[in-house]
Amino acid sequence: MSVLQSLVSGLRGGGIEVVDLTAPLSSETPILKLPEPFADTATFSLEEISRYDDRGPAWYWNNIHTGEHTGTHLDAPVHWVTAKEGEDVSQIATTRLVAPAAVLDVSERVAADPDFLLKISDLEAWQAEHGPLPEGGWLFIRTGWDARSDSQEAFLNANETGPHTPGVSVEAARWLADEAPIIGVGVETVGTDAGKAHAFEPPFPCHTYVLGAGKYGLTQLQNLRLLPPTGAVVIAAPLPIVGGSGSPTRVLALVER
Numbered sequence: 001m002s003v004l005q006s007l008v009s010g011l012r013g014g015g016i017e018v019v020d021l022t023a024p025l026s027s028e029t030p031i032l033k034l035p036e037p038f039a040d041t042a043t044f045s046l047e048e049i050s051r052y053d054d055r056g057p058a059w060y061w062n063n064i065h066t067g068e069h070t071g072t073h074l075d076a077p078v079h080w081v082t083a084k085e086g087e088d089v090s091q092i093a094t095t096r097l098v099a100p101a102a103v104l105d106v107s108e109r110v111a112a113d114p115d116f117l118l119k120i121s122d123l124e125a126w127q128a129e130h131g132p133l134p135e136g137g138w139l140f141i142r143t144g145w146d147a148r149s150d151s152q153e154a155f156l157n158a159n160e161t162g163p164h165t166p167g168v169s170v171e172a173a174r175w176l177a178d179e180a181p182i183i184g185v186g187v188e189t190v191g192t193d194a195g196k197a198h199a200f201e202p203p204f205p206c207h208t209y210v211l212g213a214g215k216y217g218l219t220q221l222q223n224l225r226l227l228p229p230t231g232a233v234v235i236a237a238p239l240p241i242v243g244g245s246g247s248p249t250r251v252l253a254l255v256e257r
């Protein structure tokens with residue numbers, strides 16, 4: 001059997017499960033809220049063109065309104081000032097859109113501390129148990145935050161001191177950018193940086209270093225709890241928006257059961 005025939009047979013009841021890591025896209029999908037004076041991304045919405053009516057008697061269709069960074073989405077390098085000359089989302093090699101993923105689970109610690117920051121020592125401990133991070137693959141950080149994704153308020157978890165969501169320390173962000181063989185970092189929160197990362201030095205270190213190194217971000221992932229620590233293969237399919245800084249993305253994981 002060829003490799004692709006084996007894959008098809010695995011998908012048809014032969015032990016390969018397809019796990020959807022994508023948040024449903026609707027006007028209820030939580031979005032990032034930046035403080036004044038910064039501009040925000042659009043909420044997703046549908047604008048009806050026709051629905052089997054005078055405007056189109058046999059057909060239903062919509063225009064969509066969305067930000068590039070609305071819902072489950074991919075951050076391209078050019079999104080950040082540290083990669084101004086970097087790839088836009090249409091330029092990402094298709095070979096990088098199908099890649100292995102490692103999953104690091106910190107959900108118990110995040111439950112105890114929503115401001116949890118991943119450290120280099122956490123990455124080293126994971127590697128000691130599971131082996132090196134995948135060459136040309138993703139690191140997905142499982143925080144359990146997807147359980148909050150049906151509520152904008154719970155998802156952003158903000159109070160008078162700002163948003164409180166987990167992320168990556170400055171040192172770990174630099175390590176993931178410069179030392180790790182990965183192509184990017186995936187998270188369940190609204191962005192790859194912590195809620196309080198605006199006050200870090202540098203601000204938003206995951207964006208600064210990881211995108212600055214020509215790597216990618218994937219955000220608002222769901223169902224990471226269904227993935228093994230190693231062995232999943234991820235298909236991340238952003239729209240090839242020419243000149244785009246990112247795109248809503250369908251993210252699927254193939255998992256052997």
Ligand code: MN
Nearest residue numbers: 069074075246
């Ligand atoms: Mn983004």
